Amino acid sequence: MDKLHFDLIVNKQLKRQIQILTLLSNQKAPMKLEQISNELNTSARTTAEDLKQLQYILPENCMIKGINNVGYLLEWDASVNINQVVSKIAEKSHLYVIIDGLFNDKIQSVQDWAEELFISEKTLVRYLKNFKQILKRFNLKLSSTPLQIVGNEVDIRLFFFHYYFYASNSPFSVTPSLKDKDVIQDIFKAFKSSKIPVMLQENRAAYWAMIILQRIQYGYNVKLAKKNPVVQKMQQQVYYVKAKEIIKRILENHNYQDVTENEILFILISARDSTVYTDRLLEFKTTNIFEADEIEYLQNFFKTKLAIFPIKKGDIHEIIFYHINFIESYYALSHLSPGFQLNSYEMNEFIEKNHPFTFSKWIDILQKEPYFQKGIWENLEDIAVNLTMLTSTFTEIGNNKTHIVFVLSGNSFYLNYIKHIAHELIHPSVKISYLYDQQISEEWLKENQVDILVHNFEIHPSFANVVSLHVSQIPSSQEWSMISKMVMDLSRAEMHERFDPYSDNIFLN
Known part of the structure; x- marks a missing residue:
């Protein structure tokens, strides 16, 4: 969960x-x-x-x-389905019932909710403290007279999107209806036939359609500032008039009448949250929000910063384009609300755990770069996580030439088992060798271009120009994970620069 x-x-x-x-x-x-x-x-x-x-x-x-x-x-x-079993138990949570009620515009007092849920008003007030803490992350508050989420309409939609999208595998969660999906399909088809660029994930876009259409239905409309630079840029696009006409016509066909221009602008800008970063994006090699000087700045910025990473050989201009397009999308979304920068907790945790070195470099870069100190960039950790994922798709996994040598002490069954585990857990592009009955020397390590020496007993003397990892007698999952991250997330040169001085002092045994 x-x-x-x-x-x-x-x-x-x-x-x-x-x-x-x-x-x-x-x-x-x-x-x-x-x-x-x-x-x-x-x-x-x-x-x-x-x-x-x-x-x-x-x-x-x-x-x-x-x-x-x-x-x-x-x-x-x-x-x-174990996930459904867990969700079935969890649906007893009173706050789930309240959130579903609020999404369906069920507005009533705390007292009425307490009576409906068969709990005391005092108990419910205590429960609502949890809800208020979660809403703070979305820059929202909870009013009690009546019980209602208050704040910027964009942020309210973001909360509902996170709440429903990330619970999409739960049986109690609200999911997009056939009507919501039909609206998205009709817009996609109309855009494509009109040759308007569309590169979106249909499922994610359907959740946004569900949230937007529900809020419009209950009369909660987005209000965008006329001086919003992204709004002004969108209105200047050559395809804007045609796109606006298509969206308005399709929504009317689905019985959503008198949809405001602000809502259409919100739909077009928020669509960037569902952008798919694939090779097809290169077909639309244009940026339509940034001015020429800003594009030039970002080109130089990414050309310099991407040189830090072990990028695959290829068209660096295409790689830079993907990164600029990513920043442009989040620039546009952030002018609706900085809340669009937020990832799920699980995504941040997974990426920071599995790509710690790439993530630490990006967060350091963003914190030092004046451009990202502007007001709209409020969630640098989340931006760094997304840049880590994007950059990692262009890096050499295993760095191709990395060479790991295992020198372990144990019975023959144990040694064979470790050999099996190593091949299961370490990327196949990495060269792995095992020494059982050979004396290790500086010359041998150099001749065989060894990068990492893994051993579960003391080795003397220490060796230069090699990362010496003294692991536990039986290497732990943490130690295996560290080895894997080192070869996946760092270039050979950076791995040696970062870890050689700490050889035999990386793990606490």
Whole structure:
């Protein structure tokens, strides 16, 4: 379950039960009660009670099996979707009911909501504190008379988009209707026949259609400043008049009458949130928001900064174009609201964990570059994550020539097992060698162009110009992950510059 929805669950027991199911579903072997308790930071007694309660609420063909002196194992039939099981338990959260009500324009007092949910008004007020904290991230507030989300209409739409889009696999989540999808399909077809550039993800665009059309239906309209530079630029585009006519006509065909020009502008600008960065984007090698001097600045900026990364051989001008197009899209979206820069918590965590070196370089670049200190660039961490993903698609994975040598001590079964794991976890472009009965020397390492020396025992003397990794007797998942990141996320030269001085002092053994 994603963090946004998990944080909206206030009941502590409910949260623990979801965590237990998530833990057990990711394990192929039984987990000891102590292990589960440690993961949840609760007592063994509390965990045992949660496991007992879960047995009563799990569906048929899904059960937690207690194995004497071994632990607990979650077993389920192939027909059971564990994500839906978790979501079914989570839908008991009162805040989910309230958010769905607000999306459907159900406006009533806190007292009325408390009566409907069969809880005290005092308890509901306590629950709503969680909701208020989440809304702060979107620059929104919660009024209590009546209970309603207040703030910029663009930010309200962004909140609902994050809430529904990132819960798209949950059975209780609202998803785009056939009508929402038909609107998107009709606009796509009309744009293509009119030769208006369209490079969008249909599913993501359908969620935006759902949010926008719902808000229009209930009379909540976007108001854009006339002096908004992006709005002015959009209105100057050669295809704008035709695009406006198409959108207005199709919305009228679907019974959305009197749609304002501000809404049409919002649809056209927010569409950049669903842009697909593929080779087809090169067919439209034009930027339509930035002035010539800004494009020239960004060309020089990316030409300089991309040189830091191990970029694949190819057309650097095309790679620079993709990066400029990305910045232009977020520049345009940020003039609707800086909230468009926000990623999900899970996306940021995944990229920062798996590409730490590329991410750290981008966040450092953005924090030092005057251009990104302007008011609209409020969420540099999220921008750096997106740049990390974009840049990584153009970098040499494994750097092709990286050479890792394993010198490990253990029985023959262990050594064969490590060899198997290494080939499973390390990119195939990396050269891997194993030494079992050969003396290591400076000359041998140099002759064989070794970059990383992995060993689980002390090696003397230390060697120059090689990253020496002293891992645990049985290398941990963290150590394997570090090795993989080093070869995936750094050029050979940078890897040596960064880690050679810390050889044998990278891991705490």
